[in-house]
Amino acid sequence: GQQLNQSPQSMFIQEGEDVSMNCTSSSIFNTWLWYKQDPGEGPVLLIALYKAGELTSNGRLTAQFGITRKDSFLNISASIPSDVGIYFCAGQFSPGTASKLTFGTGTRLQVTL
Amino acid sequence: GAVVSQHPSWVICKSGTSVKIECRSLDFQATTMFWYRQFPKQSLMLMATSNEGSKATYEQGVEKDKFLINHASLTLSTLTVTSAHPEDSSFYICSASRANTNNEQFFGPGTRLTVL
Numbered sequence: 001g002q003q004l005n006q007s008p009q010s011m012f013i014q015e016g017e018d019v020s021m022n023c024t025s026s027s028i029f030n031t032w033l034w035y036k037q038d039p040g041e042g043p044v045l046l047i048a049l050y051k052a053g054e055l056t057s058n059g060r061l062t063a064q065f066g067i068t069r070k071d072s073f074l075n076i077s078a079s080i081p082s083d084v085g086i087y088f089c090a091g092q093f094s095p096g097t098a099s100k101l102t103f104g105t106g107t108r109l110q111v112t113l
Numbered sequence: 114g115a116v117v118s119q120h121p122s123w124v125i126c127k128s129g130t131s132v133k134i135e136c137r138s139l140d141f142q143a144t145t146m147f148w149y150r151q152f153p154k155q156s157l158m159l160m161a162t163s164n165e166g167s168k169a170t171y172e173q174g175v176e177k178d179k180f181l182i183n184h185a186s187l188t189l190s191t192l193t194v195t196s197a198h199p200e201d202s203s204f205y206i207c208s209a210s211r212a213n214t215n216n217e218q219f220f221g222p223g224t225r226l227t228v229l
Contacts, residue, residue, distance in 0.1 A: 003156055003158075031216070035220075040204075040223065040225070041222055041223060042117075042206050042208075042220035042221050042222045042223045043157070043206075043220050044220070045217070048217065088156060088157070092216060099216060100147065100159050100162055101147075101157075101159065101218060102159075103156045103157045103158075104156065105156050106155075106156050
């Protein structure tokens with residue numbers, strides 16, 4: 001099935017640093033979502049974006065829905081050790097009823113003290 | 114609210130046996146449930162979408178006779194892996210969505226299947 005391209009694939013950063021990751025698609029979506037997955041668990045929703053150009057924050061997290069509707073980025077400011085995990089973007093094209101998600105390839109984040 | 118559970122959390126079985134995985138929405142009625150498969154260090158891949166009381170819609174390349182999905186009620190969907198083989202070993206994750214929530218999917222904690 002289709003996957004969205006995420007970059008970087010992995011990153012090692014020091015505590016306190018800011019992190020940026022992005023996601024691109026060849027097709028448009030009308031919803032972009034960012035999830036975090038810890039080992040052996042299901043993904044947890046971090047931020048949802050519903051409108052092209054939208055910039056939304058959730059604590060230290062900020063995400064934007066690209067104007068072209070084909071990309072999105074996620075920023076994490078002042079990283080802490082518990083930010084470790086895998087971050088996935090997901091696109092959704094939903095004409096009114098529940099519809100499927102297409103996930104990105106994931107960005108593995110490791111934070112060192 | 115919007116809690117989704119899965120049972121079992123892990124299962125080990127012999128090759129050729131069938132395994133059933135349950136997905137339950139604990140505090141809401143799920144109009145639609147989704148089943149994903151995730152291989153190690155890979156992303157989630159949608160296997161099928163199911164609506165209560167109707168047949169599941171499978172993604173291309175997913176064998177419907179091998180991965181049987183039953184969505185008998187608004188709070189329960191089951192995935193049965195029939196005649197499991199080692200290549201079916203994976204992390205299976207379900208999600209559930211309800212009406213009037215911007216189509217948000219609430220994910221379960223996943224089930225680790227290991228086929229010997």
